[in-house]
Amino acid sequence: xxxxxxxxxxxxxxxxxxxxxxxxxxxxxxxxxxxxxxxxxxxxxxxxxxxxxxxxxxxxxxxxxxxxxxxxxxxxxxxxxxxxxxxxxxxxxxxxxxxxxxxxxxxxxxxxxxxxxxxxxxxxxxxxxxxxxxxxxxxxxxxxxxxxxxxxxxxxxxxxxxxxxxxxxxxxxxxxxxxxxxxxxxxxxxxxxxxxxxxxxxxxxxxxxxxxxxxxxxxxxxxxxxxxxxxxxxxxxxxxxxxxxxxxxxxxxxxxxxxxxxxxxxxxxxxxxxxxxxxxxxxxxxxxxxxxxxxxxxxxxxxxxxxxxxxxxxxxxxxxxxxxxxxxxxxxxxxxxxxxxxx
Amino acid sequence: xxxxxxxxxxxxxxxxxxxxxxxxxxxxxxxxxxxxxxxxxxxxxxxxxxxxxxxxxxxxxxxxxxxxxxxxxxxxxxxxxxxxxxxxxxxxxxxxxxxxxxxxxxxxxxxxxxxxxxxxxxxxxxxxxxxxxxxxxxxxxxxxxxxxxxxxxxxxxxxxxxxxxxxxxxxxxxxxxxxxxxxxxxxxxxxxxxxxxxxxxxxxxxxxxxxxxxxxxxxxxxxxxxxxxxxxxxxxxxxxxxxxxxxxxxxxxxxxxxxxxxxxxxxxxxxxxxxxxxxxxxxxxxxxxxxxxxxxxxxxxxxxxxxxxxxxxxxxxxxxxxxxxxxxxxxxxxxxxxxxxxx
Numbered sequence: 001x002x003x004x005x006x007x008x009x010x011x012x013x014x015x016x017x018x019x020x021x022x023x024x025x026x027x028x029x030x031x032x033x034x035x036x037x038x039x040x041x042x043x044x045x046x047x048x049x050x051x052x053x054x055x056x057x058x059x060x061x062x063x064x065x066x067x068x069x070x071x072x073x074x075x076x077x078x079x080x081x082x083x084x085x086x087x088x089x090x091x092x093x094x095x096x097x098x099x100x101x102x103x104x105x106x107x108x109x110x111x112x113x114x115x116x117x118x119x120x121x122x123x124x125x126x127x128x129x130x131x132x133x134x135x136x137x138x139x140x141x142x143x144x145x146x147x148x149x150x151x152x153x154x155x156x157x158x159x160x161x162x163x164x165x166x167x168x169x170x171x172x173x174x175x176x177x178x179x180x181x182x183x184x185x186x187x188x189x190x191x192x193x194x195x196x197x198x199x200x201x202x203x204x205x206x207x208x209x210x211x212x213x214x215x216x217x218x219x220x221x222x223x224x225x226x227x228x229x230x231x232x233x234x235x236x237x238x239x240x241x242x243x244x245x246x247x248x249x250x251x252x253x254x255x256x257x258x259x260x261x262x263x264x265x266x267x268x269x270x271x272x273x274x275x276x277x278x279x280x281x282x283x284x285x286x287x288x289x290x291x292x293x294x295x296x297x298x299x300x301x302x303x304x305x306x307x308x309x310x311x312x313x314x315x316x317x318x319x320x321x322x323x324x325x326x327x328x329x330x331x332x333x334x335x336x337x338x339x340x341x342x343x
Numbered sequence: 344x345x346x347x348x349x350x351x352x353x354x355x356x357x358x359x360x361x362x363x364x365x366x367x368x369x370x371x372x373x374x375x376x377x378x379x380x381x382x383x384x385x386x387x388x389x390x391x392x393x394x395x396x397x398x399x400x401x402x403x404x405x406x407x408x409x410x411x412x413x414x415x416x417x418x419x420x421x422x423x424x425x426x427x428x429x430x431x432x433x434x435x436x437x438x439x440x441x442x443x444x445x446x447x448x449x450x451x452x453x454x455x456x457x458x459x460x461x462x463x464x465x466x467x468x469x470x471x472x473x474x475x476x477x478x479x480x481x482x483x484x485x486x487x488x489x490x491x492x493x494x495x496x497x498x499x500x501x502x503x504x505x506x507x508x509x510x511x512x513x514x515x516x517x518x519x520x521x522x523x524x525x526x527x528x529x530x531x532x533x534x535x536x537x538x539x540x541x542x543x544x545x546x547x548x549x550x551x552x553x554x555x556x557x558x559x560x561x562x563x564x565x566x567x568x569x570x571x572x573x574x575x576x577x578x579x580x581x582x583x584x585x586x587x588x589x590x591x592x593x594x595x596x597x598x599x600x601x602x603x604x605x606x607x608x609x610x611x612x613x614x615x616x617x618x619x620x621x622x623x624x625x626x627x628x629x630x631x632x633x634x635x636x637x638x639x640x641x642x643x644x645x646x647x648x649x650x651x652x653x654x655x656x657x658x659x660x661x662x663x664x665x666x667x668x669x670x671x672x673x674x675x676x677x678x679x680x681x682x683x684x685x686x
Contacts, residue, residue: 149645153496153588155538170520177517188621193581195498195626197639197653202618206599206641228645232588232653237580238536245496245575256549275545278531283538296540298549302492302571310540310575
């Protein structure tokens, strides 16, 4: 089969840029690589394996000439672009929130539910960047001892919002350290030296959209509609990587040793768990890694069947670009193309 | 009765300085006010109500000439100083961790268990700065619907470690923003633009001492040995105020409306709970306030009797100095002196 022709839609964004690096690092087999972005970036160049690629407009023709498109854009643009890609025979792997709970769109963490890919109808969705690390940590245990209930509190980095939020955290920090006034544009309040229990929009029940995603997406990916998740999602002044404090109730008791053994053996999970020697996952260590890091594994002393742990993962990588590229690898492996004759 | 003679031991520390301001703000009735600190600060001056007070050495005589001492020092010094104070007839109100679980020492949040003060034998302890806000939020509901289980994840500011950690966060942030290397002295890792799931020391079960405190102290203060608390305590790059994501299971169902009404009516608790208008407690707003702020009150969707909320409190104030001064006010009100003839 010829190598697939790939397009990155939104190549200049925080996730798009990382997708380019991940394709390079994984030596993804490329029949072609085309990059698109919004109007103001067209004509600019991005480097890939030492070669400059000119950023072009996102058109029906581009999709007709591509086999897989990574789409990283806001919800409105994603909705339009994924439809256009699929209509033109290109498999869309989307990073936005618009398709995740669509019954006809597989929501995939390849280590967990790669088989769901086979049912796609042109669009595949990657989970929210706070859901993926949670599911990666839960799944290996869930296989032998089903998860009943999860309580999770997140510590999410500003790169989840995008490149402008990363710049704003730096600028606000500089201004505050210099004793100057700060302005907040990306968030309703200052994020520098502060924390905000506010990610997304709030529903009538008082949950944020990010918190609801952690429940619904986890149920969908793990095919576990009875599993309950209650989340508190919080933005913290960290540039890259989301951290999560997780308390889980399982059907039966589980020892920390067994949990460590199951999680540690799972592909894509790295245990960092020697707290007495100050060794535990931290955002600054997880950044630029594809793995999900788990530590602080201990019995939840408040429950007979309880376990507590701490998960950290680069939200731009396993939380977004790496997971998307892994899905593309599965599409290639499975020959799960939209149009005839690619494989 | 004559006004009590007060001493602040550790007056130049992060908590000691705030204690001085709190005494001033509350117009605490003072027969005398004396300040002590470590050797290198003796002779320096601190201002109180526009008057300079010279810092002196902590001696048996100082305690013999004082009625109440606020002691804010490390564990070893606190152990020694509290003993010395009590032996010399001075009621010690201690901020360290050494006395909290001592059966003969009342551990007091005045709004919750002021009556415990009457049983003191010379030493009173204030809870850890992460426990106090939790107990303040739980107690008003616990009175009508007992708490069974609490899952809490904390977002604790560096001022909990002290003034040197506050300076280190600033310095590391400046260095990182300038592209320079950083050094970490106060914590085993850099705290700027990072989070550390590590407060205190770790036990064999993998819990940190801070996490164990949240369980044991809550049980003691609330006289609820059956109540279980599982905590994950995390340091975040914030200067002042600790935040907590709290999930509670009660004996019976409770609506968010009832919970808000009970917490909002409780002295020392302020509700800030209009998330759709981006109104929720934040560390930068809670800093310099004596109140405990509660918001994001919602049903815990994963439990029939569950409630979730978000608590923020200035760890140097209600978490330390304000709580200590409130205990002193109760000692005065109750005439709970060590020596005869004060009241």
